[in-house]
Amino acid sequence: MDGMMASLAIEAATYVVLMVVFTLLAFVSRGRDAFKWSPELRQSALTNVLMLHIGGLNGVLYLLTIVPLISLYHTVGLPVLPETAWTHVPFVLKALVALLVYDFSMYWVHRWLHTSWLWPAHAVHHSDPELHFLSWSRGHFIEQFVIAACMVFSSTWLGFGIREIFGLALLQGLHQHYVHARLDWNHGFLRHVIVSPQLHRWHHAEVEAAYDKNFASIFPFFDLMFGTYYNPGSAIAVPTGIGNNPDNNVIALILHPFREWGRMLAERKRVSAAAETA
Numbered sequence: 001m002d003g004m005m006a007s008l009a010i011e012a013a014t015y016v017v018l019m020v021v022f023t024l025l026a027f028v029s030r031g032r033d034a035f036k037w038s039p040e041l042r043q044s045a046l047t048n049v050l051m052l053h054i055g056g057l058n059g060v061l062y063l064l065t066i067v068p069l070i071s072l073y074h075t076v077g078l079p080v081l082p083e084t085a086w087t088h089v090p091f092v093l094k095a096l097v098a099l100l101v102y103d104f105s106m107y108w109v110h111r112w113l114h115t116s117w118l119w120p121a122h123a124v125h126h127s128d129p130e131l132h133f134l135s136w137s138r139g140h141f142i143e144q145f146v147i148a149a150c151m152v153f154s155s156t157w158l159g160f161g162i163r164e165i166f167g168l169a170l171l172q173g174l175h176q177h178y179v180h181a182r183l184d185w186n187h188g189f190l191r192h193v194i195v196s197p198q199l200h201r202w203h204h205a206e207v208e209a210a211y212d213k214n215f216a217s218i219f220p221f222f223d224l225m226f227g228t229y230y231n232p233g234s235a236i237a238v239p240t241g242i243g244n245n246p247d248n249n250v251i252a253l254i255l256h257p258f259r260e261w262g263r264m265l266a267e268r269k270r271v272s273a274a275a276e277t278a
């Protein structure tokens with residue numbers, strides 16, 4: 001119980017720090033406009049926090065996911081680089097290699113999440129009509145499990161342990177909050193090195209030319225390498241969200257993939273029945 005209270009206190013403090021940091025960044029970017037939260041934005045922010053705790057994997061559940069996944073990796077006997085492989089490698093370089101391997105894997109997992117049968121689970125993250133720093137918290141537990149598995153498998157293979165994996169997950173999580181923030185920054189000469197808020201906003205854009213673009217989480221050069229890089233300029237005014245949008249209804253968001261899969265199965269049945277009678 002004490003552990004649970006401590007965990008909730010840490011999460012509450014984290015939200016306060018994130019709020020202060022991202023409001024300051026927005027102030028630098030947009031001036032006093034940064035302090036104006038429309039009713040839609042407030043509703044979206046509340047939904048995203050609730051989604052993290054009800055429909056996603058919060059810190060405690062994440063811990064309960066990562067630890068069993070690491071055990072599963074070792075129980076199955078998947079390969080692990082020997083510890084001696086890192087003996088002469090500085091820690092920063094080791095962390096950079098781990099982030100590169102993670103992001104390369106995540107690039108392909110993200111492309112996979114955009115294909116027909118997995119899209120309903122990932123669409124929950126894309127459903128936010130008011131993209132802002134808390135939008136990263138809007139993710140369905142199915143998708144969050146896939147992301148956690150990607151982090152665990154790519155890092156365990158390199159010989160990383162639980163503490164190192166949590167360190168990477170924390171770094172990656174902070175960067176994800178940043179790329180969803182309401183900032184129109186493109187990182188100038190570093191725009192092909194590290195994903196910017198502008199680049200990721202185009203990934204969420206409800207604009208046909210931007211569909212299935214900018215899959216990389218951290219390193220945009222993966223998008224350049226695989227032909228999915230797209231940044232025509234300012235993204236702050238582009239609409240975001242999805243077509244059949246459950247908007248800010250938490251229950252509808254949690255049920256969304258199951259409803260969509262039901263609809264897709266019914267459609268598949270209808271098409272094959274029509275083909276049989278033809």
Ligand SMILES: [Zn+2]
Nearest residue numbers: 110114122203
């Ligand atoms: Zn996506």
Ligand SMILES: [Zn+2]
Nearest residue numbers: 125180200204
């Ligand atoms: Zn996103």
